[in-house]
Amino acid sequence: MADAVDAAFADGPAFVPYLAVGDPDYESSLAYVEALERGGADVIELGLPFSEPIAEGPTIQNAVVRALEAGMTPTRFLEFVAEVDVDVPLVCMTYYNLLYQYGDEQGPRPFVEAAAEAGISGFVVPDLPAEEAGPLRAACDEFGLDLVSIVAPTTGEDRLRKLVDVSSGYLYVQARLGVTGASSSVSDQTGASLARLADVDLPKAVGFGISSGEQAATVVEAGADGVIVGSALVDIVAEGHERGDPTEAVAERLETKARELKRGALDGYGRRTPAPEGTSD
């Protein structure tokens, strides 16, 4: 399954959208995730809602509240993963306590085993730095899953090596300091971060603040192997929910937005000089 993530990055820039599973309800969420694939997603990050999402800005915090209120749980999440009709690799983004509590024994192994069975290809866990990642890394190895680490603008050389050691699949390059959330400009920190990672032999997907095709293009042109977009998509879900729009209409808007972002990533790739051939590395 880990090979699926590698493959998603092998052929041009990857578009990696995020949605919180169960936002605003289970059935709509199925339609929304499927719309992302139609819009060109290469990997999809599925948020498993946790009550204390300390790395998230207001947009995703609210999504988490909606999903939890609609009854999302780790068990329902796994049912969702098994049921959702998409072929691209699915990466579970959540917080460590939910992985730690699942099943009869403490520690992440039971959840990783169940997730692998349901069809998850990897994990992103924002509150798990390299120092504490050993048990999850071991479980991912056992079941053939990737563990994606977040690289921050503040991550120095020493820490970067530690992170790369425990990572597989791709690196989630945080474009700017702060929490998740759409923003109107892509940070200057992105180029500098990518330059620092040039020697790392893993695809680099940039996230935090990307909300338009043009921003996606800028990031890919700067050397990113992928773009991660969450809040800009969750905004569409939130707006549809507030207005009471039909699920199909919201799904269509998500698909359109996904297309714009994927197109932007491809445009950015075309703009690179000299024109790259094949994969980025």
Add this chain to the structure above:
Amino acid sequence: MSSDAGAGDPTDPERVSAGDGKFGRYGGQYVPEALMPAIEELTDAYERYVLNNEDGFVDEFRRRIRDFGGRPTPLQRADRLSERYDTEVYLKREDLLHGGAHKLNNALGQVLLAKYMGKERIIAETGAGQHGTATAMAAAHLGMPCEVYMGERDINRQRPNVFRMKINGSEVTPVTTGRGTLKEAISETMRDWATNVEDTHYVIGSVVGPHPFPRMVRDFQAIIGEEAREQIRERTGALPDSVVACAGGGSNTMGAFHRFVGDESVDLMAVEAGGSSLAVDAEEGVAPNSASLSTGSEGVLHGARTKLLQDHDGQIVESHSVSSGLDYAGVGPELAHLVDEGRVTPVNVDDDAAIEGFHRLSQEEGIIPALETAHAFGYLHEHHDELGDVTVINVSGRGDKDLDTAIEETAKRDVPNAPDMSMFEGGL
């Protein structure tokens, strides 16, 4: 923390190390990567300045906590309670520390440390407002800008402290997510820190969070037990049979206990908020108590592995206590460890007993305690015969901030020892 430790030389065999932040199976550093470099920088500063007194940090801290804070605080014999319970009851009067609570020990220490680190901005979370107030005072005292995050519900419960923070020149930012209490305020302060980490220090208010906070906050608060241990020996010629402190996050608890942990003959009682019931309603995601040591299970919250109030899936449940300062779903990892080791005994009293304790200390000793502190007196009342011949109770804070809540909560229930409060109907 000791003021005579060797300074500056990393090869000094006497040099104290900050360690790895594990207390048995608890502790650790479960935080976003963006914060890890700041946490490494803080760990280094903690080791250099706090543990090894580089640049005379500890000397300056001791001088300021004496001159600005009013240390040492007295150890007072509670004459009427001693007579009532036929036990020698001594009160460690942290309510007399500047600001009216033990919180200044930590806030002053951390704001001073931030200055030594060259940080330019202070942020803090607060529940009851005592830590926010102490941080606002320390920031004003040391000339640092300060922003305090406080749950909206707590802002309404603790208005006098909100005024005090603002009068001291701090920004108070309401947190509206969740139930609007301490848990949400901590999450929001962590988000600010992740955004502004380069020039900002997060003054966490209790012995919680990622390493080095639990150990560092304990070290700043350990002055409580250090003084109390000396004072009780001067007074009685011996160690006490027990030390009692209320426990929410656990900073006054660890502060009072730390110097006694090695004294095996001294029982250490951590009194948690039993709220209205000890049961967790997993369906509703609510625990009508804040007794994470007594009833919680192991998990990861706000940077540390510790004992938590959580549902079967690991979602953190909403805690409850009549006192904002104890109203938290987690507890310091060192306390969780000491409870597992059998060194600290977790006990709890409910809201009713805390309200009675509040009135009793007010009427019989002339000390209006914080509602947090009142839990320790609720426990004393119910279990004085289990505390030995001499007990020390940490009076962690004074109750001026709680007068509105005390009136309201007293009116709600049948409190046998309450004065007639009818003239206050409708609040102060």
